[in-house]
Amino acid sequence: MRPGWILRLYPRAWRLRYGDEMAALLEERPATFATYLDLFLGALDASLNYVPPERMVPVAERLKADIVVRFCAFVLFGFGWLLLARLNDPVVSFAPVAALYPGLTLLLDAFKLAGVIAAIGIALGGLPLVGMAVRRAAVRRQPDVLRAFWWAAASALLFALATLAVAEAHPAFWIVTAYLALSLGLLLLGTIAVAGLVLKADLEERELRRTSLPAILVLYGMAGSLIAAVALGVLVASAAPSLLVSQDVGPGMFSVSVLLLGLGTVLAFMGARHGWLAPAGGTGTGA
Amino acid sequence: MPRTEVGRFSDALFLVLSSLAGGSKHGYAMIEDIVAFSGTELEPGTLYGAIARLEQRGLIEPLPAEERRRPYRITPAGVEALKAQVETMAQVVSAGQRRLRLLEGS
Incomplete structure (x- = not known):
C-alpha cells in the first residue's frame, strides 16, 4: 500500500500548497513504518500549526x-x-x-x-x-494617527480636570454619579483612541x-x-x-x-x- | 532559530537550510543531499514540516514547479540565519573539543 492516502489527514490548505509535491516524493521512495508514523505526526503538526500564506500577519x-x-x-x-x-x-x-x-x-x-x-x-x-x-x-x-492622539490627550486632560474638581469639594450624590459616568466614558474613549493610534x-x-x-x-x-x-x-x-x-x-x-x-x-x-x-x-x- | 519556536523540526530546519545553501533543490534531492553530507535521512513528514516553517519565516522560497516537483532556494535572510546557526555550533564544537582534551589530559 502506498502512503499517499495518509496525506488526506493533512489540512486542506496544506494539501493545496504541498500535497502534489509530497505525493510525488512519496512515490519515489519506499515507505517504512517510520514513514507512516512520521507522516501521521506531520499531519498532526500541520493541523495544529500550519497557517496558509494568505492568513499570515506581519x-x-x-x-x-x-x-x-x-x-x-x-x-x-x-x-x-x-x-x-x-x-x-x-x-x-x-x-x-x-x-x-x-x-x-x-x-x-x-x-x-x-x-x-x-x-x-x-x-x-x-x-x-x-x-x-x-x-x-x-x-x-x-491625520488619523494625530486625530487618535488628540482624542486620547483630550480624554486624559478632561478626566484629570474632573477628578480635581470632585476631589476639592464634597459634591452632592448626583455630581459623584455624573463624575463616575463621565470617567467611564472618557476611559473608554481614551482606550479606543490609544488603541487606534498604536494600530495605525x-x-x-x-x-x-x-x-x-x-x-x-x-x-x-x-x-x-x-x-x-x-x-x-x-x-x-x-x-x-x-x-x-x-x-x-x-x-x-x-x-x-x-x-x-x-x-x-x-x-x-x-x-x-x-x-x-x-x-x-x-x-x-x-x- | 530558537528551538522553542520549532520543536522537533529544529535540526531538520538546519539540515534543509544547509542543503539549500549548496543550490536550489526539490524535496527528493534534499533528502538525498542531506543523507550524503550528514548521514541523516529525513522522512517526508519532517522534511515538509521544516520546509513549511522555513517558508513562513521567509528563509527559503519556492521556485516554479517542474511537473509535480517544486524546487526551493535559500533567501538572503536564510543565509543570515544559517550563518548565525553555524557560528553557534562552531562555538559549541570548540568548547566540546577543549573540554574533551582536558578530560583526556587529566
Missing part, C-alpha cells in the same frame, strides 16, 4: 495587537485598582481596625505599590512609543519589541497587586468584616475590583505570551 502588526491587548488589560486592571485603593477611606474608621491588624495596612500598601510599579511599566513602554508614533505621523502627515501608527518591529522589558514590570506589578488584593480580601472577610460596612468599599465594590484586577492580569499575561512568541523578522503565524 510580525509588526501582531506585536501592535499584543501591545493594544496589554494596554486594554491595564485599563481594566487600573479601574479595579482605583476602586480598591479607597479601602482606607474614611481613615477615621479604618485606622482603629488597622491598628489591631497591622497586616491590613501592609497588604494595602503592597497592593498600591505593585499597582504603581505596573503603571510605571506602562509609562516606560508606552510613552516613548506614542511619542515616536506622533512625531512620525506629524512628519508623514498621517508607522512603527517598526524593533521599536515595538522595546516594550518587552517594561511589559515585565507591568506583568509583575499587576500579578503582585492581584495577589495582595486577594490576601487583603481574605484578611478583611475573616478578621475585620466591619470594614466592608464602614468603608467606601463595600462587598460588591470589593468583588468587582478583584474581578477587574484578575481579568486585567490574565489578559495581560495572554497578550504578553502571544507577543513574545512572535518570531523575529518576516511574518508571524496568525493574529
